[in-house]
Amino acid sequence: MNRIEDTLNQLKEKKEKAFITYVTAGYPDLAKTKEILKAQEAAGTDIVELGVPFSDPVADGPVIQDASYRSICGGTTLKKVFRTVEEARNDGLKLPIVFMLYYNTIVFYGVEAFVKECERVGVDGLIIPDLPMEEQEEIKAALDGQDTTLLLQLVSPVSGDRIPQILDGARGFVYCVSSMGVTGQEAQFHKEVKNYLKSVKEQSKIPVMMGFGIRTAKDVEPMKEYIDGAIVGSHFIRLLEESNFDPDAVKTYCNTFKKELNEL
Numbered sequence: 001m002n003r004i005e006d007t008l009n010q011l012k013e014k015k016e017k018a019f020i021t022y023v024t025a026g027y028p029d030l031a032k033t034k035e036i037l038k039a040q041e042a043a044g045t046d047i048v049e050l051g052v053p054f055s056d057p058v059a060d061g062p063v064i065q066d067a068s069y070r071s072i073c074g075g076t077t078l079k080k081v082f083r084t085v086e087e088a089r090n091d092g093l094k095l096p097i098v099f100m101l102y103y104n105t106i107v108f109y110g111v112e113a114f115v116k117e118c119e120r121v122g123v124d125g126l127i128i129p130d131l132p133m134e135e136q137e138e139i140k141a142a143l144d145g146q147d148t149t150l151l152l153q154l155v156s157p158v159s160g161d162r163i164p165q166i167l168d169g170a171r172g173f174v175y176c177v178s179s180m181g182v183t184g185q186e187a188q189f190h191k192e193v194k195n196y197l198k199s200v201k202e203q204s205k206i207p208v209m210m211g212f213g214i215r216t217a218k219d220v221e222p223m224k225e226y227i228d229g230a231i232v233g234s235h236f237i238r239l240l241e242e243s244n245f246d247p248d249a250v251k252t253y254c255n256t257f258k259k260e261l262n263e264l
């Protein structure tokens, strides 16, 4: 069993929605990243998306671009991010971790070696925004249908006819991008967002998560019946910055979001 699937099954039994955050690894440094992960586990965040910083983050807006840039300047590498996850797991962290990274980073490391390391340290899923369905063969072959690390699929408001194919064999959850732009465009969802989510929900056998532009649970109220959870990235990173990366601020925000999400 995979940690993401395990967590999502438990939520389904409790009839709860998932609260997922995104953080850039190594921002402001990897020791803080570990603290933030622990704080999130304590606060009841269900899954964390950990961004491996990359020099050319084409899907990202200014907040995450800036976090990536600073992290790289601080010396963060994929190897060090792996070590951080390994240390956190050795400290007992059970929180499901999804790597968000660009395919270049994986190719540079070596696809086979990358997958082996994900499995070894306990990376539970992968989001690779620049790797469309047609180009996933190599990584899928390396993952070889095993349970430890799942390749998660992304759909957008223009995926349309491609959705059935993208969902075919998909595991974990499907990531529904709420708009056509980059990350961090606060509450500017696609004008057809409700119909689009409804259509994905109808077609998907696995949980449907919405991300891009979300700040509070209230933002997803209009589409609550079509989604199984919400993902917050840029807004969460801003909050970290404003609180000077205070674990208590993380806990308060995550607790509140999770509570409000399940009261919608």
Ligand SMILES: O=P(O)(O)OC[C@@H](O)[C@@H](O)c1c[nH]c2ccccc12
Pocket: 022, 049, 051, 059, 060, 064, 100, 127, 129, 182, 183, 184, 185, 211, 212, 213, 214, 231, 232, 233, 234, 235
């Ligand atoms: O930052 P936002 O608007 O809250 O969006 C989520 C997002 O940060 C996170 O899921 C993410 C960060 N970088 C990405 C690249 C592609 C897809 C998703 C992501």
